[in-house]
Amino acid sequence: MSPELHISFANLQSNLQFFHKVIKKNTELSAVVKSDAYGLGITKIVPEIEKYGVRSFFTATIFEAIKVRKCSLHSEIFTLNGFDFLKAELYKEFNITPIINNKLEAEKFIKIFNHTHKAAIQLNTGMNRLGLNKQDLFDNLDLIKSLPLTLILSHLACADDTSNEENILQKDLFIKLCKSLPNIRKSISASHGTLLGNEFHFDMVRPGIGLYGGIKNDGLKQVIQIKVPVLQNFIIDKNMKIGYNFTFKANNKMKVATLAIGYADGLPRILSNRGKLFYEDVSCPIIGRISMDLVTVDISNLPEIPKYLNVFSPEYQVDDFARDCETISHEVLVNLGERIDRVYA
Amino acid sequence: MSPELHISFANLQSNLQFFHKVIKKNTELSAVVKSDAYGLGITKIVPEIEKYGVRSFFTATIFEAIKVRKCSLHSEIFTLNGFDFLKAELYKEFNITPIINNKLEAEKFIKIFNHTHKAAIQLNTGMNRLGLNKQDLFDNLDLIKSLPLTLILSHLACADDTSNEENILQKDLFIKLCKSLPNIRKSISASHGTLLGNEFHFDMVRPGIGLYGGIKNDGLKQVIQIKVPVLQNFIIDKNMKIGYNFTFKANNKMKVATLAIGYADGLPRILSNRGKLFYEDVSCPIIGRISMDLVTVDISNLPEIPKYLNVFSPEYQVDDFARDCETISHEVLVNLGERIDRVYA
Numbered sequence: 139m140s141p142e143l144h145i146s147f148a149n150l151q152s153n154l155q156f157f158h159k160v161i162k163k164n165t166e167l168s169a170v171v172k173s174d175a176y177g178l179g180i181t182k183i184v185p186e187i188e189k190y191g192v193r194s195f196f197t198a199t200i201f202e203a204i205k206v207r208k209c210s211l212h213s214e215i216f217t218l219n220g221f222d223f224l225k226a227e228l229y230k231e232f233n234i235t236p237i238i239n240n241k242l243e244a245e246k247f248i249k250i251f252n253h254t255h256k257a258a259i260q261l262n263t264g265m266n267r268l269g270l271n272k273q274d275l276f277d278n279l280d281l282i283k284s285l286p287l288t289l290i291l292s293h294l295a296c297a298d299d300t301s302n303e304e305n306i307l308q309k310d311l312f313i314k315l316c317k318s319l320p321n322i323r324k325s326i327s328a329s330h331g332t333l334l335g336n337e338f339h340f341d342m343v344r345p346g347i348g349l350y351g352g353i354k355n356d357g358l359k360q361v362i363q364i365k366v367p368v369l370q371n372f373i374i375d376k377n378m379k380i381g382y383n384f385t386f387k388a389n390n391k392m393k394v395a396t397l398a399i400g401y402a403d404g405l406p407r408i409l410s411n412r413g414k415l416f417y418e419d420v421s422c423p424i425i426g427r428i429s430m431d432l433v434t435v436d437i438s439n440l441p442e443i444p445k446y447l448n449v450f451s452p453e454y455q456v457d458d459f460a461r462d463c464e465t466i467s468h469e470v471l472v473n474l475g476e477r478i479d480r481v482y483a
Numbered sequence: 484m485s486p487e488l489h490i491s492f493a494n495l496q497s498n499l500q501f502f503h504k505v506i507k508k509n510t511e512l513s514a515v516v517k518s519d520a521y522g523l524g525i526t527k528i529v530p531e532i533e534k535y536g537v538r539s540f541f542t543a544t545i546f547e548a549i550k551v552r553k554c555s556l557h558s559e560i561f562t563l564n565g566f567d568f569l570k571a572e573l574y575k576e577f578n579i580t581p582i583i584n585n586k587l588e589a590e591k592f593i594k595i596f597n598h599t600h601k602a603a604i605q606l607n608t609g610m611n612r613l614g615l616n617k618q619d620l621f622d623n624l625d626l627i628k629s630l631p632l633t634l635i636l637s638h639l640a641c642a643d644d645t646s647n648e649e650n651i652l653q654k655d656l657f658i659k660l661c662k663s664l665p666n667i668r669k670s671i672s673a674s675h676g677t678l679l680g681n682e683f684h685f686d687m688v689r690p691g692i693g694l695y696g697g698i699k700n701d702g703l704k705q706v707i708q709i710k711v712p713v714l715q716n717f718i719i720d721k722n723m724k725i726g727y728n729f730t731f732k733a734n735n736k737m738k739v740a741t742l743a744i745g746y747a748d749g750l751p752r753i754l755s756n757r758g759k760l761f762y763e764d765v766s767c768p769i770i771g772r773i774s775m776d777l778v779t780v781d782i783s784n785l786p787e788i789p790k791y792l793n794v795f796s797p798e799y800q801v802d803d804f805a806r807d808c809e810t811i812s813h814e815v816l817v818n819l820g821e822r823i824d825r826v827y828a
């Protein structure tokens with residue numbers, strides 16, 4: 139028996155609507171679908187997002203972009219990780235717009251495509267990860283201006299920290315740099331940036347994690363639930379131990395269930411003796427080490443032997459789960475394994 | 484550009500040979516290939532292991548077992564997570580041997596198959612995860628004896644802790660319980676158990692992680708290397724910051740490279756400001772937060788701008804990497820993402 143990842147299209151639509159209502163008039167709502175749409179499945183998620191009217195998608199790599207193209211014939215698809223010029227013919231064949239991050243990529247683009255293909259450009263406004271910084275831009279302004287640009291973008295480093303003045307510094311630098319590239323669409327915000335207010339919306343916003351239920355916010359809905367089948371249940375007596383290296387020892391007689399999910403499926407090992415699963419709203423503590431394919435939980439508090447348990451509850455969402463894993467929702471979602479059946483409804 | 488996971492068939496063969504030499508005469512060497520052969524790819528790894536002469540494979544689920552069958556027509560394939568009786572017809576169609584873990588599965592097996600199909604059984608000798616314990620076994624001995632058993636197995640909880648007396652207690656209980664099921668093959672050891680000595684070998688050993696380079700041992704070789712392409716390089720000045728939430732601030736002028744790997748690919752976010760990549764034997768510290776698709780490293784010590792960096796070095800193997808991630812090699816391997824190109828040689 140395998141766990142099931144239930145994905146709610148209704149709540150995905152609701153989250154799209156949330157972002158649509160938040161943004162200012164004439165700002166385009168696009169969607170980031172890199173890493174297989176944050177683990178939820180590009181081939182199902184992209185057509186569903188398109189139904190809402192979204193026409194621009196962002197991936198990291200050219201291969202992800204091709205996967206999007208195969209289920210979205212007419213959208214504009216951008217590759218955030220730059221112009222992979224050794225595979226230039228694929229950008230042409232599948233009509234993918236590379237986001238040029240540096241001088242070399244710009245030179246290669248001009249040499250290969252000249253003006254026969256569109257490009258976007260990324261400016262580094264302080265995150266120091268990808269993109270041209272101020273100096274690069276001004277030193278190569280003629281080259282950059284010669285690109286057939288359809289979009290200028292940048293990325294905020296601290297958008298989830300709403301009061302951080304770095305957000306304003308990045309935005310102001312973005313505005314300043316864009317002045318040298320007039321009349322081209324501009325975009326600086328992903329999910330959290332979009333929530334910072336109108337002045338961060340520009341011509342396009344690019345939510346990702348917020349669409350998929352990874353941000354805890356009154357206006358955003360949970361999109362996923364994981365149902366995990368119980369494989370076996372048993373009683374252990376006081377002082378009996380459980381799992382690898384016997385890290386759990388029972389204080390009293392307990393009812394225990396072993397379920398078909400492990401760290402290979404995305405239940406991180408760090409949750410050993412720390413996490414929990416749910417039977418409706420009742421939490422069942424994880425006891426012992428999480429194995430590759432299995433987890434054991436204490437079901438002593440349940441009225442009956444469950445057929446399955448849930449990973450999330452209304453009060454314990456992806457974001458809460460991520461905190462217990464000492465990470466962020468994004469890493470939780472992209473780690474959901476291939477063995478989990480995706481069930482869309 | 485995407486990272487490449489290079490998998491050495493020669494070193495996999497060497498590790499098979501290592502286990503073969505370790506085990507006592509007449510003990511069968513099988514292989515655990517669950518979770519897509521620990522992330523390395525069932526369809527390539529299984530035929531390669533078969534070349535060594537291995538004829539028995541273990542998976543967690545029936546769907547993994549079917550994937551093995553499709554590339555291995557004549558081997559015996561066992562499902563460790565039990566008999567998924569709602570899919571009984573698949574065991575028949577693909578000739579998969581379920582490992583029965585409890586009374587219910589035994590009853591279902593008899594009802595559905597009677598003696599028209601083989602089965603294995605798992606005994607719980609103390610790990611308290613899956614399998615029949617002593618009481619279950621003796622209470623249902625007629626039922627269990629009526630199964631067409633080809634293998635009895637159990638699993639050690641503390642095999643990586645060589646001096647732990649729990650290993651001997653589990654082994655002794657296994658021998659005792661098996662006496663009531665005579666003349667059936669017996670197996671208790673995975674990789675670490677196999678290294679505990681002859682008395683843990685019985686009729687079959689079942690190495691997994693040790694085959695794939697996840698155990699640091701003089702006799703075992705590294706099987707994988709990950710080559711990560713550099714997307715961009717740049718200079719940052721003193722006091723400049725890098726990455727999400729600006730968790731890194733430069734003490735002096737530095738050379739920095741941004742590479743095409745992130746936590747979606749299996750470079751865990753916990754390595755932010757803590758891990759390293761390698762240029763030959765020179766380590767390049769990870770600086771700033773690891774992103775979903777990207778990582779930034781300090782390359783100030785390098786003589787030139789590299790085209791790619793490695794995740795491992797001869798002195799920094801999967802096991803060392805896992806320790807820095809506060810986990811074990813197994814979790815590192817199964818988290819390697821789908822975007823990484825598998826290159827077999």
